Amino acid sequence: MAKRIDVSGLTAYYSAHKAIEDISMTVEPRSVTAFIGPSGCGKSTFLRTLNRMHEVTPGGRVEGKVLLDDEDLYGNGIDPVAVRRTIGMVFQRPNPFPTMSIFDNVAAGLKLNGSYKKSELSDVVERSLKGANLWNEVKDRLNKPGSGLSGGQQQRLCIARAIAVEPQVLLMDEPCSALDPISTLAIEDLIGELKERFTIVIVTHNMQQAARVSDRTAFFNLSAVGQPGRLIEIDDTERIFSNPSVQATEDYISGRFG
Amino acid sequence: MSNAPVTRKHASSLRGGNLPKWAPWAIAAGAVAVAVGIGLGAGLDSKVQWGLIAAILFVLGTYVIAARVEGRRQAKDRVATNLVWGCFIVAVIPLASLIWETVKRGAKAFDMYFLTHSMGVVADNEPGGGIYHALLGTLEQVGIATLIAVPIGVLTAIYLVEYGRGKLAGAVTFFVDVMTGIPSIVAGLFVLSFWILILGMGYSGFAGAMALAILMMPVVVRSTEEMLKLVPNELREASLALGIPKWRTIIKVVLPTSIGGITTGVMLAVARIAGETAPVLLLVWGTNFINNNPFDGPQASLPLYIYRQYSAGTDVATDRAWAAALVLILFVMILNMGARAIARWKAPKTGR
Numbered sequence: 001m002a003k004r005i006d007v008s009g010l011t012a013y014y015s016a017h018k019a020i021e022d023i024s025m026t027v028e029p030r031s032v033t034a035f036i037g038p039s040g041c042g043k044s045t046f047l048r049t050l051n052r053m054h055e056v057t058p059g060g061r062v063e064g065k066v067l068l069d070d071e072d073l074y075g076n077g078i079d080p081v082a083v084r085r086t087i088g089m090v091f092q093r094p095n096p097f098p099t100m101s102i103f104d105n106v107a108a109g110l111k112l113n114g115s116y117k118k119s120e121l122s123d124v125v126e127r128s129l130k131g132a133n134l135w136n137e138v139k140d141r142l143n144k145p146g147s148g149l150s151g152g153q154q155q156r157l158c159i160a161r162a163i164a165v166e167p168q169v170l171l172m173d174e175p176c177s178a179l180d181p182i183s184t185l186a187i188e189d190l191i192g193e194l195k196e197r198f199t200i201v202i203v204t205h206n207m208q209q210a211a212r213v214s215d216r217t218a219f220f221n222l223s224a225v226g227q228p229g230r231l232i233e234i235d236d237t238e239r240i241f242s243n244p245s246v247q248a249t250e251d252y253i254s255g256r257f258g
Numbered sequence: 259m260s261n262a263p264v265t266r267k268h269a270s271s272l273r274g275g276n277l278p279k280w281a282p283w284a285i286a287a288g289a290v291a292v293a294v295g296i297g298l299g300a301g302l303d304s305k306v307q308w309g310l311i312a313a314i315l316f317v318l319g320t321y322v323i324a325a326r327v328e329g330r331r332q333a334k335d336r337v338a339t340n341l342v343w344g345c346f347i348v349a350v351i352p353l354a355s356l357i358w359e360t361v362k363r364g365a366k367a368f369d370m371y372f373l374t375h376s377m378g379v380v381a382d383n384e385p386g387g388g389i390y391h392a393l394l395g396t397l398e399q400v401g402i403a404t405l406i407a408v409p410i411g412v413l414t415a416i417y418l419v420e421y422g423r424g425k426l427a428g429a430v431t432f433f434v435d436v437m438t439g440i441p442s443i444v445a446g447l448f449v450l451s452f453w454i455l456i457l458g459m460g461y462s463g464f465a466g467a468m469a470l471a472i473l474m475m476p477v478v479v480r481s482t483e484e485m486l487k488l489v490p491n492e493l494r495e496a497s498l499a500l501g502i503p504k505w506r507t508i509i510k511v512v513l514p515t516s517i518g519g520i521t522t523g524v525m526l527a528v529a530r531i532a533g534e535t536a537p538v539l540l541l542v543w544g545t546n547f548i549n550n551n552p553f554d555g556p557q558a559s560l561p562l563y564i565y566r567q568y569s570a571g572t573d574v575a576t577d578r579a580w581a582a583a584l585v586l587i588l589f590v591m592i593l594n595m596g597a598r599a600i601a602r603w604k605a606p607k608t609g610r
Contacts, residue, residue, distance in 0.1 A: 051499065056494075056495065056498055081503050082501065083501075084498060084499055084501040085500070085501025086501075088500070088501075089495075091492060091495065091499075093492060095490070095495075095496045097493060097496070097497075098493075099511075099514040099515055099604075108502075109500035109501065109502065112500070112502045112506050112511075113501065113502060113506075158496070161496075162500070165500055165501060
């Protein structure tokens with residue numbers, strides 16, 4: 001069920017401002033790909049173009065191709081809603097729906113899409129919460145509001161919510177940046193388990209995290225402030241961190257700038 | 259004022275001098291005493307002048323003493339605190355006295371009989387009679403106006419916040435702002451000329467409800483707009499990223515999150531139009547008899563009833579006017595309490 005993503009010549013704009021330029025890469029199925037790079041280099045923007053969330057921002061515009069197993073996400077007649085069902089997303093700050101219980105938060109994707117059988121719902125919720133390593137902590141209070149959980153639990157709730165709709169790909173935009181080291185560890189372990197089933201792309205500012213969780217790493221950079229961000233290189237994580245082929249990558253991961 | 263203690267200044271660099279807790283009271287007592295002295299000495303008649311002198315002395319005295327003992331920053335802080343309290347009291351006095359006066363005068367004629375009978379066979383100078391017809395009219399007119407204004411207002415606000423971009427949204431916002439400023443008599447005249455004079459319909463509660471809806475709509479749009487803007491964008495994105503279409507996101511995520519605030523706004527708008535007299539006078543005409551049907555024939559309403567009874571001028575009619583005013587205030591108060599209850603019940607929950 002995991003799918004492969006091929007990006008070619010992708011450029012994204014905010015109104016007239018070009019945020020990222022001419023990015024081409026391949027994301028392998030059932031693997032974790034990490035995006036690293038200094039702030040403002042367009043990692044998150046690029047991530048959001050992969051499930052057509054970029055165009056939700058007023059003025060957001062995309063040129064180029066994103067192929068999901070040979071189907072162009074920006075082709076004619078493609079429904080962005082269907083794309084987002086196939087490619088799920090977890091955000092930087094945990095954002096459970098405040099009006100819903102823990103159960104309803106996880107079930108939200110199915111319930112609000114209207115495509116579910118009542119009898120299956122509790123199975124899906126249990127499976128998703130187990131998948132997000134949260135089941136044991138919340139199984140006795142599924143009817144309590146999701147906003148009453150701790151930050152780390154909320155983030156795992158958001159992951160459970162995202163995997164409940166059975167996407168092919170899971171995009172994570174700095175999922176641990178608002179969390180403490182223990183919650184971060186819990187989520188990193190979870191990423192390791194999830195990659196058996198999903199294609200995972202994760203944006204992170206934490207290079208140790210990229211080194212720990214990812215199979216491949218992409219380094220983004222921008223030549224100057226106000227210039228569009230570019231993909232500098234993408235390679236196996238081990239190679240990027242030991243023997244990168246571009247000098248800028250080595251400077252960044254060794255802390256010489258950024 | 260000389261009884262304020264002088265604590266040692268600069269005992270340590272972190273611990274400043276402190277006025278004891280009773281110092282403000284002492285300063286106040288001193289200020290009042292001096293003001294009485296000045297008042298008697300200068301032969302001022304008005305007790306309001308005495309009060310003002312006392313208040314000014316209190317503020318000055320607080321500043322001077324606190325500045326000497328505690329330092330300038332704390333003195334300014336005390337003066338600012340006094341000013342805030344003063345403004346609060348000035349704001350509350352008219353409100354409290356209004357409620358007090360209405361309850362005191364309105365209680366005379368207020369009972370179950372008053373609530374359940376009309377003025378059908380009661381002359382202005384006779385006792386008895388009641389407001390059943392007016393209460394019924396107000397409920398029906400306000401209810402119909404709400405039914406018209408709330409859907410249009412909420413949908414307009416949703417358009418402005420969730421969809422509106424560019425010129426059309428700008429124009430809608432501009433006209434909503436203009437509508438907010440329409441005097442109620444103008445809204446009444448508009449419906450009068452359009453509905454009654456051009457279309458030839460008769461006076462009715464419905465005609466009045468249309469004018470009230472015109473007055474209510476911009477208030478609902480404005481308050482709903484503000485509430486929708488408060489919904490964090492992250493929630494919309496979280497929902498969209500689950501593959502939920504935008505319209506379902508709005509219905510199932512955005513509206514439930516803000517429903518408490520929207521209800522409060524609607525209730526405040528209802529409270530505003532419940533007291534409108536001018537359009538009702540023009541369009542509903544008023545009657546002393548019970549008319550259940552808001553679509554046919556004149557009806558009464560509470561503000562109009564108060565106006566009529568008060569202009570009748572007899573003692574019993576004036577008592578009835580005050581009692582009706584009490585009912586109107588209670589009506590608005592109950593609505594507000596209902597709104598608060600709904601807002602609390604629907605507010606995003608936090609407990610563990």
